[in-house]
Amino acid sequence: MSTLHEVIIVGSGPLGIAAARRLAERGASVLVLEQGCAISDPPGSHYRNSDQFIAQPDSYLPAATKYLEFLDDSVPRDALPGAAVTRTVGGQGVIWTNLCPRGDALWPIMSDEVWSDHYQLAEEYLGVQSDRLDRSIRQQRIGAALETFAEPSGRDVMALPVAGRYRDDGSLRYTGSLDILNASAAARRNVALRHDRVERIVADGHQVKWLETSSGRVEAASYVIAGGAIATPQLLFRSGLRLQALGRYLSYHPLAVCQIVVAPEFCSAEGLADIDPRIQVRPSENAPWYTLVLHDVSPFTPSGDDTEIGSSRLVEIQSICPVDNEEHKRAIFHEDGRVTFDVPLSEADLGRMAAAEKEARVLTDLIGRVREGCELTWMPFGFAHMTGTTRMSKVNDGTGVADYQGRVWGFDNLYLATNGLIPTRMAVNPTLTGVNLAIHVADQISN
Template sequence: MSGRYPDEVDVVIVGSGPAGATYARILSEEAPALTIAMFEVGPTVSQPPGAHVKNIADPGERSRAQTLSEGPHAQESTDRVGGIVKTSQRRARPGTFLLESGYQVEGEDGLPVAAMSSNVGGMAAHWTGACPRPNASERIALLDADGSLDRLLDEGERLLGVTVDAFDSSPYAELVRERLAAAEDAGRVASTHIQRMPLAVHRRGDGNLVWSGSDVVFGDITRSNARFTLWDESRVARVLIEDGRAAGVVVTDRRSGENSEVRARFVVVAADALRTPQLLWASGIRPDALGRYLNDQAQIVFAVRIRDLEPSGEADAPGATGLSEYSGVTWVPFTDAMPFHGQVMQLDASPVALAEDDPAAPGSIVGLGLFCPKDLQSSDRVEFSDVETDGYGMPAMTVHYRLTPRDREVIARGKEEIVRLGKAVGEPLDERPFMMPLGASLHYQGTTRLGASDDGDSVCSPQCEVWGVPGLFVAGNGVIPTATACNPTLTGVALAVNGARAIAAKSAES
């Protein structure tokens, strides 16, 4: 994790989240002769590097790992407060940090709680692990015609360690699914019935849950690859372009302040959907679609108490990660007729104060969340300044973002649907559902979207190579070109598999 940067490698990967880790893993498997340098702007906060912080048993150590992930000023602040709350106050979830400015332009909706993480493993050290497959209009038609999308999704599930049985012992999981199915399954095809959520999590032999982070994506084959090295606290400031193609990067050691050039045949920018286009912009790589088609998923939440429930003596004690398990995680799949993706799971605490003598059984408070797809428009975008900089010294961002009339109609319908589904499970704890501040989903997409041709509406090819810049690849959720409601990580990893294989093939030809 330390030492002088190499002068030259075959592949540079910028960012250590699941998409960047996918490039390292696939290249380690399919092109093991290549030398790979991965640079991460944030620190190492967990072991093995990139592991999910939920796997840290000690609450104090877990909190410290989250704090260290909270951006360029993480170690300077003494009053950081995580957790988005139901007020007008802007707060970040633990392990993330908000845009300090530029998150909302006057007269627009903006993304008031747009957030990022800076740490080895990226947001995958803090995520919920939900890995549903896209369905219907969420799917990428360009990759769907020959069945390649499903093959890539299969690979994504392998790399992320996706399972559906981790919560099978939860005492209320089947009850929740049965009640939701009775209210929702009619008219749905079997593949979109109410079901267990695919999760990047598995259960150890001692019964404790292990959540997947980038460490799982790396796998032993990457960690044992002597030609792969990961440098943390290393800020890539610019991609080098020579003779029209990627030639390496300029990287700053954040500990010493030393600047270095690292030459490479291929460069993969896998920062996130906000910082990947930022780095391209800073490098003078500015295709028309860069930063455009930015989309978030409006998130509606509702809470109920499971109806007619006898207290269960099971799952009373939290596991090593402090999580009690009662109702599991249930999936309401997206369909074009029901354009929402739903997650239903036990809440750690009731959002409504309960009386001390309230007989609610432990684990009986269930949260429902519906994610709404965005009406895509080119004008929803992140712009970058040529003058002002952010806390890392990179071009400052300004978000332009508006909900369309169609978006507002979908959100209004989502509020009705979540109440209907909630009442099927139990008794509502509040009269109305709540829409989280825009940006709360952390599912930003579209800013480096792929396309069939260099027509000005896409940044990269289906193999994720930037149009007009051979050897430069982009990765992560920003590459997804469709309006999705489902969690995007699985799809982002699947697309990274496609790009990594393209590099392996090109390297074999040269």
């Protein structure tokens, strides 16, 4: 069979599409294979941009979570009841909440300067900005209180950038995965997207020869698996590529949320609209978790006298607690295709969670009170930000699945673009760093 495309990418999430754009801009022809169907119009744009969610923002989260396929939500905490995959054109990048902080636990695959340049490019791809936040009354006033609060623990308080553009009416148009591609003429020209499911990677020695898909065999010079942090190692396992570190050193973010009725002194005058705030309190050595104060989406149904409260009086506090990368914390791949998890939290992991929870309660009292029905809750474990499942390692010593170029150890032409590559305990939302990595991996292929 002739090779029509130079690179085949499996998965159309933000990381696969970012790799596709970078390769296309460097002159390669790329085929992206995606098993899921479109849930937004145009395909791969953000689901949240539809009129129904602009009119009723609170209806977004329940609607979006319908596209999360939980692996088994009945299992106990350490088996990650929240672990889920999304199969759509655009992957989870059409239902995500678009928060795009830069990473906090970088590792030496590139110089600080190149990390920074790639972050800038990743921000451009995703349309990341924090343009109007300085006009938000809650942003200014809560931000000032948080700065005083966070100073002793050495934490930086900053605006939290988001991937999207403000419309004239002040609402956000959120960036979806395919927007990354559509913004580039070279990418529109050189990238083809096809509905297909990859069943197996077929290799001979150090070379991948072809992919077996639902519709037959596809071939290219290089292959990038970008199926997300669960389906990527699952495909490697299914294909017989059983590297020692596959699924091990797994990290994720236990995530606690509560919604706050903000005290009047932090808000705009009664009845006046206010731009929704987005504030990040960055992790530090003394406080190695990540705290967000923002008004975005809420998993709660408010009750009692608090049912009707104007949006400009509300914020959520999100506490994001990273889990240490340890070999025994892992995804387990079974011969029958199932994936299960065994991620026992250590004393250190639990200690960070307890400290973050205590902090959220102190912050609540500082800026207002808990909205009735919206008390602090830990989201199902495994729900947020899985990393490490196909981690990078500097040498092939069994602690990594891919090298620092993102190439699977032992292969010449098989690369990964997934948050699973992240080998460190990252405290912040990972997607911007993942897109940065996808750009890095694309550069290794096209160099």
